[in-house]
Amino acid sequence: MNNKDLKEIEKQMKLANEGLPEIERDLFADDRPSRIEPLNKYLEQFLNWARARSLWILAFGTGCGAIELRPLMTARFDAFRYGIAGRPTPRQANVFIIGGYASLKTIKRIVRSYEQMQGPKYVIALGSCTINGGMYYDSYNTINRIDHYIPVDTYVTGCMPRPEALIAGFNRLKEKIQAGECDGMNKYADNFDWYKANQKRIIKDWNMPDYNW
Amino acid sequence: MDIFIKMVYAAISILVATLYGLLLVGTVHKIYARVHRRIGPPVWQPILDIIQTHGRKVATSHGIMFFLGPVFRLAGGMGTYLFIPVIYGSVVFSNYSMAGDLLLVMYFIFFGQLGMALGAGEGGHPYSPLGIARGLSQMSTFELPFSLAVISIAIQYNTLNITSIVAAQQGGMLNWTLFTNPLAVIAAMISLLGMNMHSPFSLVLAPQEIPIGPPIEMNGSFLGILQTNRALFASAKLVLFMNLFFGGATNLPIMMLKTFCIYLFSVFIGAAFPRFRPEQSFRFFLRVPTLIGILSVIIIAYF
Numbered sequence: 418m419n420n421k422d423l424k425e426i427e428k429q430m431k432l433a434n435e436g437l438p439e440i441e442r443d444l445f446a447d448d449r450p451s452r453i454e455p456l457n458k459y460l461e462q463f464l465n466w467a468r469a470r471s472l473w474i475l476a477f478g479t480g481c482g483a484i485e486l487r488p489l490m491t492a493r494f495d496a497f498r499y500g501i502a503g504r505p506t507p508r509q510a511n512v513f514i515i516g517g518y519a520s521l522k523t524i525k526r527i528v529r530s531y532e533q534m535q536g537p538k539y540v541i542a543l544g545s546c547t548i549n550g551g552m553y554y555d556s557y558n559t560i561n562r563i564d565h566y567i568p569v570d571t572y573v574t575g576c577m578p579r580p581e582a583l584i585a586g587f588n589r590l591k592e593k594i595q596a597g598e599c600d601g602m603n604k605y606a607d608n609f610d611w612y613k614a615n616q617k618r619i620i621k622d623w624n625m626p627d628y629n630w
Numbered sequence: 631m632d633i634f635i636k637m638v639y640a641a642i643s644i645l646v647a648t649l650y651g652l653l654l655v656g657t658v659h660k661i662y663a664r665v666h667r668r669i670g671p672p673v674w675q676p677i678l679d680i681i682q683t684h685g686r687k688v689a690t691s692h693g694i695m696f697f698l699g700p701v702f703r704l705a706g707g708m709g710t711y712l713f714i715p716v717i718y719g720s721v722v723f724s725n726y727s728m729a730g731d732l733l734l735v736m737y738f739i740f741f742g743q744l745g746m747a748l749g750a751g752e753g754g755h756p757y758s759p760l761g762i763a764r765g766l767s768q769m770s771t772f773e774l775p776f777s778l779a780v781i782s783i784a785i786q787y788n789t790l791n792i793t794s795i796v797a798a799q800q801g802g803m804l805n806w807t808l809f810t811n812p813l814a815v816i817a818a819m820i821s822l823l824g825m826n827m828h829s830p831f832s833l834v835l836a837p838q839e840i841p842i843g844p845p846i847e848m849n850g851s852f853l854g855i856l857q858t859n860r861a862l863f864a865s866a867k868l869v870l871f872m873n874l875f876f877g878g879a880t881n882l883p884i885m886m887l888k889t890f891c892i893y894l895f896s897v898f899i900g901a902a903f904p905r906f907r908p909e910q911s912f913r914f915f916l917r918v919p920t921l922i923g924i925l926s927v928i929i930i931a932y933f
Contacts, residue, residue: 467681505841
């Protein structure tokens, strides 16, 4: 049995869900996320064209940057003209905006929400804190790099970036989606063990399933 | 052979109604945006949203009923639409109106909601049953004035066949039910506000209270089906109201103009009033509109 086969077997293995009490383990899914290949080339191009024009934000403010999201919907910036709208539940949203620093408590919720989103899903990291920790780089309670925990498609730098910068970030995301370069869902599935190890290193009270489908 | 041609016509008719409903929603978003001095999304935004939701690569299901919920909902919308003659005298747009009458259409209006209630309940999210409880209670209350209005026009025209009701209203504006039986129209138009679920009666989706209620766990294609149905169901209801109260339509532009005006009625009310609490909404429907409905039945039957 060569190395490749071993990897295949490991992929098919079920998740242990060790964070949950024994009695609850049956209630949750234990499947690993799997890679999903794109459809026929032209169909995928057409779908990407539509996806780029209909971005549904998960309305979950994870940090101080969330304050920049509100003006986007007002008459001044009017993000709705680009097809950007808020969705109240991760099941329906396809864009997750990490609004600034992520504290250890928030990263747990970020992981849960991100995994509940149905792919293809995109992540915009807003503000310096998500890239290198920003002004909280030496804080005991925040993480420094969000892309160690979930895959990120676009970064918007600054502390705080203005709403215009966020719209520019959205436009960059749209270009990438249309070009078919946003594949965070498959990246997460391929490197699932690495992401999980990083998450578990930082989240001490892991009392949820290993993969929150 | 005849039945196959009929099926092709019905398919064309459903497609036109769905596209029309989607563009109607898009147009209203645009109007809202202009009122807010925004540019607003393009009018075809709802179509893009549907393509996007159907284009999701994964869809989480919670069981068979969860899967069937949106299907029942769409069946309810299609059933409502298929038994209404859309354009009076047109072969393509007459649907199956010779096969069913007003009572069947009213049954189909209720059917989709019940199917959705079963399906959304299986999602397991606490906001789903909350939304369903609100929706079904509200529906029971706004059905009362609507049923009274229907009884009233059934007495007036001595039939429940929608095509006959449209035929009776031909020959000038003053023959419309709006002028021959105004009280029934008032009662029905108030219940239309509840059916369209714009504020003040937007209890079910209530974005700030129970974030979007019953469809909260619906994702991907499930949501896409629900959105398609919302467009089809909206145009079906508007066409039904146009047929019953505003003289029907003899061609497509007239149909679009009349239904757009009927839709604007609930949009204007929605833009002007904040949302009722559930008990306020239920009491509202059971008081004035119901009394108006009873009055219209009494007047049409005895005077």
